[in-house]
Ligand SMILES: NC(=O)C1=CN([C@@H]2O[C@H](COP(=O)(O)OP(=O)(O)OC[C@H]3O[C@@H](n4cnc5c(N)ncnc54)[C@H](O)[C@@H]3O)[C@@H](O)[C@H]2O)[C@@H](O)CC1
């Protein structure tokens with residue numbers, strides 16, 4: 001796992017390293033410049049002509065230091081200053097003096113197409129407002145040039161916290177970011193603008209006493225170690241029984257996908273509780289699952305009670321529909337069971353009309369809304385949700401004491417204690433019908449094997465994304481289907497046994 005930070009958090013970490021630890025700012029800067037030169041060295045050779053476009057803050061000062069290092073190594077490197085001289089930081093002033101001493105060339109009117117590489121050192125984490133005027137023109141020229149573009153710390157114009165484009169932004173081929181990835185390099189469109197991402201260790205550490213919950217947590221392949229090892233002596237009961245309440249008339253596919261994914265994620269047994277019309281198709285499609293049914297007009301509390309009693313984990317929602325009768329059944333389950341639950345899709349839409357029901361449950365709970373469903377739960381619009389994202393999701397998870405997986409191009413998982421996981425796996429091919437049902441199944445499957453909700457949810461999201469990446473590799477993002485994501489689970493789960 002690693003952490004991603006906001007611009008403000010990065011500035012605090014910089015300041016801590018300089019003031020409390022005593023590493024001078026210029027020493028950090030020298031390391032930053034050296035690391036970036038090393039990162040762009042391939043295929044750097046003496047024939048390169050490099051333009052360093054530098055703003056007036058310390059991001060610009062990094063660029064000036066890089067120009068001097070390149071110049072001293074015999075590479076043709078020229079500095080183009082776009083910033084206002086009155087705004088130069090102390091470090092910038094010093095770097096300019098040093099560059100002048102070494103006779104690094106400055107240009108005023110670059111011939112944009114004559115460079116092989118352009119280094120974007122206009123704005124870093126200090127970007128504070130929309131880009132306009134001369135900065136806008138320069139960024140447009142960088143994007144139009146044929147050279148490869150390397151951004152220092154973050155593409156200029158990308159918001160360090162949200163990844164949004166602040167008017168205009170540099171489209172980089174590669175971004176070398178310092179110490180920790182900035183959240184804006186992971187959220188879209190920032191992630192796309194950053195190109196290939198390299199993280200350079202310049203000597204800034206997390207504060208030892210700091211509460212890491214305030215940073216974004218990002219899982220990587222090391223977290224597969226959280227998957228419970230399967231004991232050779234285990235029987236199917238040991239790996240958990242999942243009750244999957246899913247599939248209204250005409251939506252048996254959602255029940256199938258969620259249940260199939262749940263079994264493929266390792267659950268011992270799955271029992272589908274669905275509308276009676278789905279009986280034959282589901283038993284034909286997925287003979288590994290057990291099945292019980294409810295009717296069009298009513299549900300049978302005895303049958304549901306028996307199924308809930310049997311299960312270790314309850315998942316409700318995939319393709320379930322919005323029949324008000326279901327709300328009655330869901331309310332009964334929330335009130336009467338303390339077993340871990342995953343609530344998804346129309347189950348959440350039904351609950352958004354009677355929110356007090358969520359408060360009636362007492363067991364561990366994961367909800368998996370997409371942005372639209374999340375907005376409905378928060379009684380707001382998607383665009384308002386995006387503005388305060390993911391703070392509002394964190395607040396919701398806290399106030400309702402549940403794990404909230406909010407699905408988007410970059411899914412976040414917020415825990416009741418405020419921890420926010422930012423998922424980095426997955427791809428655009430997963431924007432396909434049924435992908436969400438697969439995720440519900442995977443998370444339920446992990447819960448069934450004994451993982452707590454706080455781990456099962458972010459790990460489920462991570463594994464689901466990796467499975468999607470495998471599907472894309474095989475089939476491409478246009479043609480991959482939700483069922484292919486399920487097929488992608490095996491190669492990942494196999495890493496554990
Ligand atoms: N010692 C340090 O603090 C270190 C800083 N580093 C670099 O310094 C950067 C941060 O430096 P700063 O805090 O000086 O900030 P930046 O260099 O990112 O930018 C700040 C400057 O841009 C101006 N500005 C912001 N938004 C603007 C807009 N939309 N239009 C026009 N002007 C705008 C500000 O007024 C200010 O002059 C990091 O991203 C990193 O590249 C690294 O060298 C590592 C060490």
Ligand SMILES: [K+]
Nearest residue numbers: 123152154156
């Ligand atoms: K930059």
